[in-house]
Amino acid sequence: MYKFTIDQEGKSMSVSTEQKHWIKATIPALEQGGEALTTHFYKLMFSKYPVTATFFNPAHQEKGTQPRALANAVLAYAKHIDNPAVLMGAVTLIVNKHVALGVKAEHYPIVGECLLQAMKEVLGAAATPEIIDAWAAAYGQLADILINAEANLYAKQAMSTGGWEGQRAFTIAAKEQESELVTSFYLKPLDGKQIMTFKPGQYITLHLNVNGATVMRNYSLSDAPNGQHYRISVKREEGGVVSNHLHKQLAVGDTAQLSPPCGEFVLDDSKDPLVLITAGVGLTPAIAMLKAAAGQREVRFIHACKNAAQHSFKNLTEQLSTQHSNITAEYIYENQDGLIKHQTIEKNLPNNAQVYFLGPVGFMSAVKNMLGKLGVPAERQHFEFFGPAQAI
Template sequence: MLTDRQRDLIKATVPLLESGGEALTTHFYQGMFARYPQVKTLFNQTHQAAGTQPRALANSVLMYARNIDRLENLGPLAAQIVNKHVALQILPEHYPIVGECLLRAMREVLGAEIATDEVIDAWGAAYQQLADILIGAEAQVYDALAAAPGGWRGGRAFRVARKQVESREITSFYLVPVDGGAVLRHQPGQYIGLRLNVDGQDLRRNYSLSAAADGRGLRISVKREPGGVASGFLHERVHEGDELEVFPPAGEFVLREGDGPVAFVSGGVGITPTLAMAEVALQAGRPVTFIHYARNAQVHAFGEQLRQWRERFPQLKAWVVYEDGQPEGAEPATPPDALGRPTREQLQAWLPDTDTLHAYVLGPKPFMAQVKRDLRALGVADARSHHEFFGPAEALA
């Protein structure tokens, strides 16, 4: 239990975290990977190199310090962390390593005059408090996933039953359990974790589930990222019949229950979780608006599926926009409805005029920032406008 004095010391470090939090967390990761290389597998090194992971951790530490005496305000942040940890199979034994390295980084970056023994002791107590909260919450999720019909704990072997090229960049993998058992019916919008061995290197990655649950298998649709070790491995070296180690579904970016209208606005590979969401909403008879932005026909995935939905579900209103014109030799399943970048005018024309609409937005960060601003300007309240990041969460500035 934190004392009042310790809380005051934590809050006193907030200005330092606001100005130098990212330098602190960058130093923390460098030190942790050097001292404990076995945990490196738990972190996407692309996000490390881009600075998004240190930035996300700095924001989380800052939010925790700001709300140290009112932890209920952390709400969505805590849920995001728990779900990311579950998808990657973060376990209680990982927490002492992080705590030790974080406190060491504070001493080394802030210096002995600021990071006194008393300050370090306060942060040690604060970290343990947070670790206990997260460990407890994650244990509940692990137990629930193991106890659910078709659920499991830890890794489970799945076979690639089918590998389907969806576009020049995206390929789908249809996965079925090797043990022949049932598969947990995930919530639309969730993702799974994969444990891969790439040339002796242990990697863990999260991939969105791109189809509604059927109790028999799972589908992920993976974009090949330039220089991406994991995505390149899946595209080039994983074939039908191969086995993958899969962690249970997780994620809080899910379709809210109800019968009201919903809209899905996606950019690029952001279409993957919105497909599962839209499929469930359409099957439930809900009014659905589906708006997708792609660079061109060659990289536009699932155009044929969208065409079939248009024929099958009369309550579906769907639009596709290409940033570029149609490349020579590319024949989309359905011609685009517009060309160019996203505009507020498009959303105003295509979204239903109702104050009960829930909108789900997923794509590159600048794309989401613009769409969220436009939705707000068009009267969609923040409480009904939902988004998620692929990778570490960041501020939508």
């Protein structure tokens, strides 16, 4: 069994030229069997270190999206081992997710040990000592980058006005039904002290005890920063253990533990026209962006959902578009209008717009394709996933 260690200063070995050669030699195997490797890795890690399972949503394991995302990340790292700096965008995403969940330096040797063991067991004879040693060095290099970046973010949060590190108790100050499937929860700090501000688009992590098990879930903040409360708006998913617990069990006056706001999917601070394209519960971070941008820049808001009964925040968006001449809103109901169309985006696309879109994966893939055909540069397209990253 391979025991992975990081030295006491959190530094790991660098990757030599020869080791980079061995890393790149594994690319064909990762392209063909990366998901089998990462699926085995998670089973192995959860079996040997059950506490690590609390960091993950079981639904993402069952659907295969979490192993697939890790397989893609490992493959990308192998392909860019000569210049890992090109992956810094992905690193920033990982750092924010890790800090939101409370991942610490002591967790990295566990992951390294199980990843290398999984490579040995899945790749078999192909996992030569040279390849295992090369991947140990590569993982150590990446772990060092992540540990240092995460330590900096933890410190920044703790030192921020109203900030904290780890978990903080909040009270459910109010619950409001936004549609037949979505309910908003207003969260105020139990200690009555100031709360940390955030950037529209960020999320908080809710720590709960559900049916005797500790669970953590990330929820986008659906209100603009106000210094008084955080608001999350949660869709009740059929069969969703946590969402149903929130809707049916969590009452006004109850408490929950929160981690500080995190996330790199945030509203830009330019004065460029802003286009928000959302579907379903994907509108939650967009509502925070819409409120923050009101009166500041031209905003086109497009929201798609199945029907009027599932349309959350319609009164709010109507109110904002009435109060602010810079905001226009358009709604698409699938049962009446079908799916979002190229023409709808085209007529709501000012020159030099920053476009944010969020919703189900199929929706985002369609929107991304339409934006590409309309000539919107990649750097002006912004999106994120509610869960592990996927190809769109």
